[in-house]
Amino acid sequence: MPESTSTGGATGAQVVAPEPTESVPDTSVDITVEELVDLPRGKMLEVDDVTLRFGGVKALDGVSFHINTGEILGLIGPNGAGKTTCFNVMTGVYQPTSGAVRFMGDPLGKRQKFQITKLGIARTFQNIRLFHNMTALENVLVGADAHHSTGMVSALLRLPKHRAEESEGLDRAFELLKFMGLDRRANELARNLPYGDQRRLEIARALATNPKLLCLDEPAAGFNPAEKVRLMELIQTIRDQGYTVLLIEHDMKLVMGVTDRIVVLEFGKKIAEGLPSEIQDNPAVIAAYLGVDEDAS
Amino acid sequence: MSTVSTTLHRVGDRFRSLPRPAKLALAVLAVLLVYLLPIINPPLITTTDSDFGAVLFSCAMYALVAIGLNIVIGYAGLLDLGYIGFFAVGAFTVGVLGSQHGKLPLLLCIPAAMAVTMVSGVLLGAPTLRVRGDYLAIVTLGFGEIIRLVLVNTNWLGASRGISNIPSPPSIDLFGVPHLVWNGAVASIDLGNETRFLQFSVTDSIPFYWLTLTIVLVVLFLDWLMQNSRVGRAWEATREDEDAAELMGVPTFRFKLLAFATGAAIGGLSGALFATKQAFINPDNFTIIYSVLFVAMVVVGGQGNRWGVVLAAALLTWAPEKFRFLSDARFLLFGMALMALAIFRPQGLLPPRRTVRAKQADEETEVLEEGVAHA
Amino acid sequence: MDLLLTHFWELTITGLAIGAVYSLVALGYTLVYGVLRLINFAHSEVFMWGSFAAVWVLMAAGAGKASGLGLAGYLILGLVAAMAVSAIVALLLEFVAYRPLRKRNSPPLIALISAIGASFTLSELMGLRDKPLKWFNASGLQDYLGRPRENLPFPLQVETKRLFYVFNYHVSNIDVIVLVSAIVMMVILDQFIKRSRLGRGIRAVAQDPEAAALMGVNRDRVIRLTFLIGGLMAGAAAMMYLLKIGVTRYNAGFILGVKAFTAAVLGGIGNLRGALLGGFILGVAENYGSALFGSNWKDVVAFVLLVVILLFRPTGLLGESLGKARA
Numbered sequence: 001m002p003e004s005t006s007t008g009g010a011t012g013a014q015v016v017a018p019e020p021t022e023s024v025p026d027t028s029v030d031i032t033v034e035e036l037v038d039l040p041r042g043k044m045l046e047v048d049d050v051t052l053r054f055g056g057v058k059a060l061d062g063v064s065f066h067i068n069t070g071e072i073l074g075l076i077g078p079n080g081a082g083k084t085t086c087f088n089v090m091t092g093v094y095q096p097t098s099g100a101v102r103f104m105g106d107p108l109g110k111r112q113k114f115q116i117t118k119l120g121i122a123r124t125f126q127n128i129r130l131f132h133n134m135t136a137l138e139n140v141l142v143g144a145d146a147h148h149s150t151g152m153v154s155a156l157l158r159l160p161k162h163r164a165e166e167s168e169g170l171d172r173a174f175e176l177l178k179f180m181g182l183d184r185r186a187n188e189l190a191r192n193l194p195y196g197d198q199r200r201l202e203i204a205r206a207l208a209t210n211p212k213l214l215c216l217d218e219p220a221a222g223f224n225p226a227e228k229v230r231l232m233e234l235i236q237t238i239r240d241q242g243y244t245v246l247l248i249e250h251d252m253k254l255v256m257g258v259t260d261r262i263v264v265l266e267f268g269k270k271i272a273e274g275l276p277s278e279i280q281d282n283p284a285v286i287a288a289y290l291g292v293d294e295d296a297s
Numbered sequence: 298m299s300t301v302s303t304t305l306h307r308v309g310d311r312f313r314s315l316p317r318p319a320k321l322a323l324a325v326l327a328v329l330l331v332y333l334l335p336i337i338n339p340p341l342i343t344t345t346d347s348d349f350g351a352v353l354f355s356c357a358m359y360a361l362v363a364i365g366l367n368i369v370i371g372y373a374g375l376l377d378l379g380y381i382g383f384f385a386v387g388a389f390t391v392g393v394l395g396s397q398h399g400k401l402p403l404l405l406c407i408p409a410a411m412a413v414t415m416v417s418g419v420l421l422g423a424p425t426l427r428v429r430g431d432y433l434a435i436v437t438l439g440f441g442e443i444i445r446l447v448l449v450n451t452n453w454l455g456a457s458r459g460i461s462n463i464p465s466p467p468s469i470d471l472f473g474v475p476h477l478v479w480n481g482a483v484a485s486i487d488l489g490n491e492t493r494f495l496q497f498s499v500t501d502s503i504p505f506y507w508l509t510l511t512i513v514l515v516v517l518f519l520d521w522l523m524q525n526s527r528v529g530r531a532w533e534a535t536r537e538d539e540d541a542a543e544l545m546g547v548p549t550f551r552f553k554l555l556a557f558a559t560g561a562a563i564g565g566l567s568g569a570l571f572a573t574k575q576a577f578i579n580p581d582n583f584t585i586i587y588s589v590l591f592v593a594m595v596v597v598g599g600q601g602n603r604w605g606v607v608l609a610a611a612l613l614t615w616a617p618e619k620f621r622f623l624s625d626a627r628f629l630l631f632g633m634a635l636m637a638l639a640i641f642r643p644q645g646l647l648p649p650r651r652t653v654r655a656k657q658a659d660e661e662t663e664v665l666e667e668g669v670a671h672a
Numbered sequence: 673m674d675l676l677l678t679h680f681w682e683l684t685i686t687g688l689a690i691g692a693v694y695s696l697v698a699l700g701y702t703l704v705y706g707v708l709r710l711i712n713f714a715h716s717e718v719f720m721w722g723s724f725a726a727v728w729v730l731m732a733a734g735a736g737k738a739s740g741l742g743l744a745g746y747l748i749l750g751l752v753a754a755m756a757v758s759a760i761v762a763l764l765l766e767f768v769a770y771r772p773l774r775k776r777n778s779p780p781l782i783a784l785i786s787a788i789g790a791s792f793t794l795s796e797l798m799g800l801r802d803k804p805l806k807w808f809n810a811s812g813l814q815d816y817l818g819r820p821r822e823n824l825p826f827p828l829q830v831e832t833k834r835l836f837y838v839f840n841y842h843v844s845n846i847d848v849i850v851l852v853s854a855i856v857m858m859v860i861l862d863q864f865i866k867r868s869r870l871g872r873g874i875r876a877v878a879q880d881p882e883a884a885a886l887m888g889v890n891r892d893r894v895i896r897l898t899f900l901i902g903g904l905m906a907g908a909a910a911m912m913y914l915l916k917i918g919v920t921r922y923n924a925g926f927i928l929g930v931k932a933f934t935a936a937v938l939g940g941i942g943n944l945r946g947a948l949l950g951g952f953i954l955g956v957a958e959n960y961g962s963a964l965f966g967s968n969w970k971d972v973v974a975f976v977l978l979v980v981i982l983l984f985r986p987t988g989l990l991g992e993s994l995g996k997a998r999a
Binding site for chain 3: 639
Binding site: 129133 | 526527
């Protein structure tokens with residue numbers, strides 16, 4: 001079983017019986033025993049030979065990689081390498097021209113963005129895209145609503161379902177705000193939060209959708225070195241709670257310390273993939289980063 | 298202008314900080330006062346040139362319109378310039394079912410009118426809500442005009458003659474309420490002029506006012522319930538950043554359609570009330586200029602603030618009746634007011650509370666930043 | 673159906689003539705949209721003011737029945753007056769209603785609301801034009817300013833002459849004047865945008881405002897220029913409208929504006945040639961529609977067409993490409 005169930009398992013070992021039904025029933029069919037032995041964590045997401053064209057330009061060119069359940073995968077590359085585009089394909093913003101993205105063995109196909117979120121992929125944005133005129137708490141609540149089904153009728157009649165979802169959402173939102181260190185700013189408007197808090201709020205909002213895979217698009221952009229280190233620790237904590245993390249980062253040094261594996265893109269192509277130590281010594285990667293000013297990050 | 302809104306907000310704050318029983322008592326008192334306005338005929342407010350009861354009915358009816366349109370524009374951020382179309386559909390549904398082609402009682406006609414407008418809202422919204430926001434404005438504008446042209450050109454709907462003998466709500470004649478008359482600051486009871494409770498007729502608009510006011514209060518409450526739920530949050534998130542909302546799991550299209558249909562139904566309800574009060578409707582009552590008037594109410598009131606839009610609707614309806622000499626220039630003044638508002642106070646006279654707070658904080662930061670820059 | 677078949681060529685030619693008017697007004701929408709991403713809702717009033725200018729000037733000049741050289745003189749006089757006034761109104765509009773918003777980066781919805789406000793203001797000012805009569809006791813202007821909510825007739829009467837046949841339709845001189853002058857205008861404009869330095873500036877700003885600014889294009893000047901051109905074209909359209917329709921009124925702009933906007937969207941808003949194509953198609957389609965369903969339904973045809981286009985091809989027939997198509 002993927003590790004995402006281990007959150008439940010770790011806290012209450014005695015509750016064993018409901019485990020198979022608790023989450024991700026789909027994968028159990030797709031993953032064979034051999035695969036489990038071979039790849040004990042299983043593939044959470046596969047990007048399979050994805051090409052994306054804008055007019056004549058190939059933004060992504062036959063990109064393939066996968067993300068194992070429970071790992072932190074770094075997606076790096078110089079500016080304009082196609083990292084964010086890759087994110088956009090994975091979250092349904094763009095449809096690949098050819099190739100496929102499979103989430104837990106299931107092709108995303110023509111699913112709409114919100115449906116993909118419900119499947120369990122959540123993301124943050126390179127340039128912060130909070131709901132600026134809503135409070136921090138409300139921002140997170142919107143994320144939590146991803147799994148709610150209250151419609152107009154149950155809201156108008158204040159049906160028990162509405163009440164239950166509403167209080168569940170509030171609990172979860174507060175929990176996440178606390179986890180991100182934002183609980184004291186819950187009622188402040190997102191736009192009034194300091195920059196760093198806005199970045200963290202984006203992560204809280206994404207986590208509220210209850211994802212299996214969390215995609216972070218340059219979450220440390222604009223941070224000073226100390227803040228960056230703290231954020232990386234936070235990302236590791238998030239992983240330890242059972243989430244799988246895909247991290248886009250521009251700054252290679254930073255990414256080395258925190259990721260389990262790294263995929264490198266350049267000009268829309270994958271030029272390397274491997275452990276951080278392998279990537280560090282890879283001549284192609286070094287060439288791609290040559291000439292890029294260290295300070296540019 | 299902004300002093301008015303801060304005063305109003307301060308009044309709101311005062312009110313909120315009161316203990317619960319006092320709050321309740323005050324609210325009941327205020328509501329009672331509003332109900333009794335046409336009986337009391339307060340000297341400065343009463344319109345002298347036109348029937349005050351009828352003016353109040355219009356105020357309440359347009360308030361209802363504004364609440365409905367506020368859902369579409371203020372909450373979901375969809376600029377609907379064809380709202381009069383829904384209003385017309387509601388009115389004509391009542392006309393057709395209650396007079397032209399049927400003799401259904403009004404109490405059945407009204408829900409039917411809401412259902413029909415809701416369906417027409419879905420039919421219009423389903424294909425158009427996917428197009429860009431500014432296109433939506435033009436498509437809805439076209440819709441409003443198509444409805445009017447269809448009304449003018451369809452004999453089945455009475456063509457330009459319109460529909461008459463639209464039924465009234467059932468009356469229960471219990472007692473008479475005498476009106477007050479004022480001589481300067483002295484009030485006396487005018488026993489010769491009384492409103493029968495509750496007798497709906499063409500001659501007395503006051504019972505219609507009471508009915509509409511009651512509906513307004515109910516709809517306001519439902520509006521509050523809806524806004525303070527997942528639905529309201531989803532609308533707001535969609536308005537703020539549609540793509541981000543979608544990526545956070547909000548089925549934005551579905552919610553936009555919901556806002557559109559809900560708004561349409563409320564527009565239909567107000568149209569139905571208009572039809573029963575007038576007993577006679579024709580296509581001239583539904584020209585496109587009203588659509589713009591409705592938008593003006595929402596924008597002037599402060600998009601997203603239900604009390605703001607209700608107040609603006611009442612004000613914009615009452616003022617031209619009170620100041621009759623201005624009524625010629627009514628639309629000119631609206632036009633200039635809209636422009637001035639867009640330029641100087643785009644958030645409206647009484648913006649939702651949070652926007653105000655955000656603005657203030659922004660200004661504070663700006664001052665701070667400037668201070669740093671100067672130092 | 674019979675009507676459509678027997679009068680096919682008449683419907684086509686007269687449709688093209690009125691379509692030319694739509695096209696010229698549509699250019700204004702399309703230019704401003706291309707550069708500012710703004711639906712200049714008040715553009716219809718620019719047109720309306722131009723039409724009043726033409727009527728007033730020709731009234732003052734004592735125009736009546738005319739032909740030959742006299743007719744040409746009146747036509748040019750009316751055209752110049754309409755174009756001048758429309759251009760001034762368009763520039764004023766930009767200055768009062770849009771520039772302040774641009775300076776503070778207002779969201780599009782607010783700009784549209786300002787545009788609606790400006791549209792009301794301009795049309796109601798014309799609808800209240802009799803007020804100065806009372807204030808200044810200027811009864812001599814009664815003919816010009818009186819009865820402000822009613823039609824104001826175009827004084828110039830062009831004797832209809834049938835010039836030549838297109839199949840079974842005997843084409844009139846008015847059709848020819850309208851079509852030829854519209855096409856001349858369009859060609860001049862097209863060449864101006866394509867070849868002149870200012871035209872390149874417009875295209876540059878439409879494509880990428882920031883890059884254009886970096887390359888030294890003065891954005892404010894380009895915007896003024898687009899409003900100016902839009903105004904000139906609307907003025908020309910007003911004159912042709914008067915020749916075809918024969919009257920104007922304070923709210924004549926509204927329906928025409930929506931139709932011209934439809935034309936712009938039909939061809940692909942932001943795309944100049946699209947606006948032309950859209951205008952002609954709309955004019956002809958309307959004529960066919962009224963032949964099929966009765967002239968009462970003429971206006972419905974335009975609106976239905978607008979809705980249908982937006983549904984099936986929101987970027988219009990030729991795509992949105994004053995600069996580039998935006999996703």
